Amino acid sequence: MPELPEVETVLRTLEKQIKDLEIKDIEIYYPKISEGGVEEFRQQLIGQHFRHFMRRGKYLLFQMDDCILSSHLRMEGKYYLLDEKRKDKHSHISFKLSDNRYLVYQDTRKFGRMEVLPLEVDLETYHHLGYEPWDERVKESYIKEYCKNRKIAIKTILLEQNMIAGIGNIYADEILFACGIRPGRSCQRLTKKDRENIILETRRILKEAIEAGGTTIRSYTSSLGVTGRFQLQCKVHTMKVCSVCKSDIKVKW
DNA sequence: ACACTGACCTGCGAGC
């Protein structure tokens, strides 16, 4: 399940592999992945080069010569680089590159989406995304203001991409566990210290996860599929027993 | 304005 750190890892890996390569051809096997029509998608991208590699929240953003290719992996989207054309039932889009390799998008659940954007798109407000976790505008007072007049659980708030972009289910659990905050606690009932801790732990955990994801890059040969090793370090998500007090972990909060 | 629900889609595990 790609969240911010996995997306960042995919981005860095792809940057090393395909920067400045040209898209020679595109085959689309499952049209719904590409928003806005198959032919437009092909026309806008064929002949374009991968110039810059950016990320906003969980969106991969490839800046091409004349447009931006945005890609969201949702739950199971993956990119593979292949030396020859090959597809299976989960391959949905194949980009033929100028070095004769193929960049293949695979997604078992078909939830991922790609979209072509104009170069001048405002990435600050793209998809109503909030600040990146390391943005200096993310402060205790910002979270307090965001939670004003709201009554829902703090975990739900962390999952909202328009507060802080990039946190998903796994990291929300890890962050709140590290802070000692029950996920179901109302966002109204947090203390100033809680909000400060959430910011600190968000940054620490995401940074560590990116570094852990980065360590798997070495194992890629001609193909790349990024799963990330961070799940090995999860302290609470998918765990059955608490690593601190050894009591059972309740799934419902 | 906010909160909640369902749709999207497939694989997998549980229960019969």
Place this chain on the structure above:
DNA sequence: TGCTCGCAGGTCAGTG
């Protein structure tokens, strides 16, 4: 063994 059912996951549209 084979079947059905429900869940997981992120986002967004629709409804209350």
